[in-house]
Amino acid sequence: MNERPGPRADTEGGAPVGRRLILGMLGVGALGVAAAAPVQHVLENLAQKDPTGLSGILPNGGGFRYYSVTASVPHKSAETYRLTVDGLVDRPVTYTLPELRALPQTRLVRDVQCVTGWRVPGTPFEGVRLSRILDAAGVRPTARAVRLTCFDGTYSESLTLQQARRADVLVALRMQDKDLGHAHGGPVRLYVAPMYFYKSAKWLSGITVTDEVRPGYWEERGYDVDGWVGRSNGREDAPTT
Ligand SMILES: Nc1nc2c(c(=O)[nH]1)N[C@H]1C(S)=C(S)[C@@H](COP(=O)(O)O)O[C@H]1N2
Numbered sequence: 001m002n003e004r005p006g007p008r009a010d011t012e013g014g015a016p017v018g019r020r021l022i023l024g025m026l027g028v029g030a031l032g033v034a035a036a037a038p039v040q041h042v043l044e045n046l047a048q049k050d051p052t053g054l055s056g057i058l059p060n061g062g063g064f065r066y067y068s069v070t071a072s073v074p075h076k077s078a079e080t081y082r083l084t085v086d087g088l089v090d091r092p093v094t095y096t097l098p099e100l101r102a103l104p105q106t107r108l109v110r111d112v113q114c115v116t117g118w119r120v121p122g123t124p125f126e127g128v129r130l131s132r133i134l135d136a137a138g139v140r141p142t143a144r145a146v147r148l149t150c151f152d153g154t155y156s157e158s159l160t161l162q163q164a165r166r167a168d169v170l171v172a173l174r175m176q177d178k179d180l181g182h183a184h185g186g187p188v189r190l191y192v193a194p195m196y197f198y199k200s201a202k203w204l205s206g207i208t209v210t211d212e213v214r215p216g217y218w219e220e221r222g223y224d225v226d227g228w229v230g231r232s233n234g235r236e237d238a239p240t241t
């Protein structure tokens with residue numbers, strides 16, 4: 001397994017903790033991600049804590065943990081929400097929430113898997129295929145990747161164009177057959193079904209088509225851009241479902 005450069009997380013918050021010990025405790029040692037990444041993910045989210053105390057009583061909470069790399073996130077309603085599509089496209093566009101709801105919706109039921117070890121089986125997500133939004137914008141021939149940005153102002157994600165065009169990658173409006181609530185990234189989040197859940201950027205506000213992959217928030221901190229669950233990382237040719 002390749003270990004990527006990045007800040008050492010296993011010394012944060014005091015005395016160094018054996019990396020193998022923590023990975024063993026979490027049962028994530030065998031996951032195909034950079035070895036330092038899960039440790040960092042845990043410690044950063046523990047350190048940031050939960051100022052609202054809400055994480056244990058979230059609606060839809062069963063098995064999910066609430067994650068945000070920022071302390072607070074503005075709320076967006078059906079009136080104020082906007083999704084901008086720009087970059088290497090012929091027709092840049094900004095969608096409102098009603099406009100996204102009016103597009104054909106795809107429902108997928110898959111397991112959610114976070115790199116830190118928790119997993120929620122059989123979770124329905126519903127929304128617009130990212131491929132549809134890209135096609136509508138007219139992706140230019142020089143484009144190779146997509147950068148996703150969020151209205152928390154900090155988080156970002158990245159997909160190759162080939163990954164972004166998969167049928168199981170959604171601009172999700174619903175989760176567990178309810179409109180996406182704020183805590184889970186509503187009103188709109190990305191949903192990358194075949195990859196670890198860090199790929200599924202919450203509070204999605206921007207889709208920028210680029211000429212190369214630009215690593216996202218966690219990816220700059222050691223995670224793999226190719227976050228396939230249950231496959232060796234780096235594969236571009238995972239089957240489309
Ligand atoms: N904007 C944003 N998106 C994010 C994150 C985040 O901190 N901020 N965390 C990621 C990680 S690591 C996980 S496991 C999931 C958690 O989603 P949930 O809070 O709905 O359980 O969101 C992903 N998307």
Ligand SMILES: [Mo]
Binds near residue numbers: 067115197
């Ligand atoms: Mo995660």
